[in-house]
Amino acid sequence: MEKQYAHIVCDPVKCVGCGDCELICSMVKHGVFDPSLSLIRTVRIEPIVMLAVNCRNCADAPCVLSCPRNALTQDPEKGIILVDTDLCDGCGWCIEACEFGAILLNPSTKRVEICDLCAEFDEPQCVVYCEKDALSLSVPDVIAQKTRRDVVSKLLRELVAPS
Amino acid sequence: MYWGKILHIDVSKRKSRVQRVSKKWLKKYVGGVCMASRLAYDNIPKGADPLGPENAVCFANSAFSGTMVPVGTKYAVAHKSPLTGFLGDCLAGSYFAAAFKRAGYDGIVIKGKSDSPIWVFVDDDMVSFEDASDLMGLETFETEEAIRAKVGDQRVRVCTVGPGGERLVRFANLTNDRGRQAGRTGPGASLGAKLVKALAIRGTHSVKVADPENLLKVCKKLGELAQTTKTEKYRILGTPANVLAMNRLGVLPTRNYQNGEFEGAEKISGEVLHERHTEKAVACVGCPIGCEQVARVREGIYEGARTSIDYESLFALGPNCGIAYLPGIIEAIHRCDRWGIDTMSTGVTISWAMECYQRDILTKDDFDGLEPEWGNHEAVVELVRRIAYREGIGDLLAEGTKRAADKVGKGSEHFAMNVKGLECAGYDGRGFQTFSLGCAVGTRGPCHNRSLAYEPDAKGKVDRLSAGPERGMLAKEAEEFAGVLDIMMFCKFIRGCFDDMWTDAPEIWKYSTGFDMTSEELHQLTERSWNLKKSFNIREGWTREDDWVPPRWLKDPLPSKGSKGAVIKPEDMRMMLDAYYEAREWTPEGLIPKKKLIALGLDDIAEDIGV
Structure with missing residues (x-):
């Protein structure tokens, strides 16, 4: 089976757009509350479309391939993208290569930062602090399984719903 | 966190300046309704025309804006209301409050009157006055989107005046983030009268807190x-x-x-x-x-x-x-x-x-x-x-x-x-008589948000269909409970989650700002805030006759099953008013004694309006 890496997934039905994931991320990584320094970013398209987007830990990640200075490598176990801050010069090619807008160019260090699933903790803290349980750490297969289960149970509810 | 900075914007001269405020001042006025009311008291001269250049639209932020404090990202705005002629204090939440904080200000005061339609752009430290002739007539959310498109940055957050405010509808709102309104009392008309179509803010500073670990x-x-x-x-x-x-x-x-x-x-x-x-x-x-x-x-x-x-x-x-x-x-x-x-x-x-x-x-x-x-x-x-x-x-x-x-x-x-x-709000005062007292004495008018006096009625703590002198104290307490939420700034809907709001709120405030506050001091703060708002009204010529209820509530008994026959007797209302002024330690005429104001640290106001 082809390798699938787990990444943080946001359920748009559960997400209410509170933005706490951005705040806890910037606090954990930078000690301040600042959505601009967060590695997960929320998008709101008013009035009801809300979603958090972050690194998908793509296999054969385009960002890694695009880096002209070989500053990015992918951890073979977890799939997270590691940034060598000595090699990175903030050129931003990886940002252009990423289809999810998931890479941050830190304006003060001029280096890129990418979600490492909170390597220093047992769990990504955005998942822990998401009170709506909209965020989870999942691999694509599991997400698909869950989606199928959800859609079938919804169908079932509708079928047995009292008229 | 606080920045210790109030931004003053004069749209007549198209100039701005920053006023530094001390730690002592911040501890005294904290934020939200209290800080906004102080700014209004200081910046709106007595007798100002609400729709003229002298009125000031005074925004005050929360110490919690931009942090993870649950539903603490809110702002207040105070102005002289074109609807009531007294102080109007309004609240709204969401991104605009966060942008306001991240731009580096605790308060923003807008005065003057522009000679042509403008929108004001607060871009961190820079303030610019932009032509709004192409924005006039746009709806609230359209205005917001149009300004974001002009700047080309989604981080720009906008508080807008809609077509109603442009036309000085006396109950026009300010609207931010599509659906959040600083409503009631017409702040949209006050700002619209200045020919200001919108206040847009881009804030890019990080928000720091004193004790992140405990705050989290x-x-x-x-x-x-x-x-x-x-x-x-x-x-x-x-x-x-x-x-x-x-x-x-x-x-x-x-x-x-x-x-x-x-x-x-x-x-x-x-x-x-x-x-x-x-x-x-x-x-x-x-x-x-x-x-x-x-x-x-x-x-x-x-x-x-x-x-x-x-x-x-x-x-x-x-x-x-x-x-x-x-x-x-x-x-x-x-x-x-x-x-x-x-x-x-x-x-x-x-x-x-x-x-x-x-x-x-x-x-x-x-x-x-x-x-x-x-x-x-x-x-x-x-x-x-x-x-x-x-x-x-x-x-x-x-x-x-x-x-x-x-x-x-x-x-x-x-x-x-x-x-x-x-x-009036959505609760008939004849069937909620504690609330009817709250309606009578509300500094901005009858309001379910500034006074939670409907709670003892709805929860059956008192006979809601009749009056009583104990309601005076209940109404005061209900105003002060709401005051904590409106000054510290929490959304009312989180109120049920506190163990004891009077100790929890100062604790959270301490973790955010590093400042200490006892629950005693918090009680005093809510009193200071209410007396400050009342002082503004007294300076504008408030008399006891202004604290009253609509004639219908005094004459027409309610026909509804749930409150059948309920009506407010005028003598009961007078009795409750007496009890309320007494509970507030005001004079029987509802004026504030000098010593009361001095005890609350409002010495300068005692000089102005104290008796």
Whole structure:
């Protein structure tokens, strides 16, 4: 089976757009509350479309391939993208290569930062602090399984719903 | 966190300056309503024309904005109300408050009057005055999007004046982040009169807190509690859950408060709204509750109407206008939101006009052919438009019930449902008599947000159908409880999640700011805030006669089952007022003794208005 890496997934039905994931991320990584320094970013398209987007830990990640200075490598176990801050010069090619807008160019260090699933903790803290349980750490297969289960149970509810 | 900076913007001179404020000042006025009221007291001269250059629109942030403190990302705005002539203090939440904080200010004061339409851009340290001629006429959310597109940055957050505010509708709102309104008392008219179409802010600074570790702990705990039954009402049905509850109690204002019970309540309940129209509950930024029930009309003549629905908007434009048709109510609310006018004042002013029509005080000709019978949602929806654009009779109604009734006369004053000029809220005071006292004494008018005095009534702690001297203290306490939330700035909906708000709030404030506050000091702060607001009004010429209730509540007994026969006796109201002034340690005339103001640290105000 082809390798699938787990990444943080946001359920748009559960997400209410509170933005706490951005705040806890910037606090954990930078000690301040600042959505601009967060590695997960929320998008709101008013009035009801809300979603958090972050690194998908793509296999054969385009960002890694695009880096002209070989500053990015992918951890073979977890799939997270590691940034060598000595090699990175903030050129931003990886940002252009990423289809999810998931890479941050830190304006003060001029280096890129990418979600490492909170390597220093047992769990990504955005998942822990998401009170709506909209965020989870999942691999694509599991997400698909869950989606199928959800859609079938919804169908079932509708079928047995009292008229 | 605090920056210790108040930004003063003079739109006449197109200049700005930064006022530094001390730690002592910040500890004294904290934020929200209290800080905004202090800024208003200092920056609005006595007797200022609310629609003139002397009025100041004073924004004050929360110490919690931009942090994870649950529902603490809110701002207050105070101004001299064009509707009441007294202090108007309004609150709203979400991204605008966060941008405001991240731009590096605790307060923003806008004064003067521009000679052409402008929008003000606060871009961190830079303030610029931009031409708004191409924005005039745009709806609230359109304005916001247009400004973001001009700057080309999604981080720009905008507080806008809609077409209603441009036309100086006296109850025009300020609107930010699509659906958050600083409503009531007409701040949109105050800013609109300055020819300011919008205040846009881009803030790029990080927000630091004094004790992140402990702050995160309490945020986590409150966030988890916010998923429990303590907030269930707000998360599942939102405030429209009140429709059936208030109907049962007989206090659901119906047909301009002619009844407290609506025969169509079942058709427009929170439950039906949820089942047929609610698309999703969404949250303000920084909120773990998510109460905003975005409702949509999917078919029929109002197809496409889509906005968030709260009880207060629903009662005002629904039962209060005799309407039992949800799509029509959603359309009416959507129009108010798009054009930036207050749903409650709009609904209650329209219901006054409908009663004038019922009693032949106003005729079909006055309405240019409309026949606003009770329940005629097409007429109501059209009247909302005429008010926002001041067309035909809308020009009269845009003045609010008090001025409209003064002009029309013929006994219509009897059912002009306002106190101090502000239209009443969605609980009939005859069936909630503690609340009726709260309505009488409210500094901005009758308000369910500044005074939670309906709680002892609704929860059965007192006999809600009669008065009593103990209500004086209850009303004071209800104002102070609300005060903590409005000054520290928490959304009211998180209030059930505190163990003890009087100790929890100072703790969270300490973790955020590093400043200590005892619960004693917090009590004093809420008193300081209320006395400050009252002082503003006294300086404007307030007298005891201004604290009163609409004549209908004193004469017409409620016919509804739940509150049958309830009426407020004038002598009871006087007795409750006496008790309230006593509880507040004011004089029997309701004025504030010098020593009281000095004890609250308001020495300069004691000099101005103390007795």
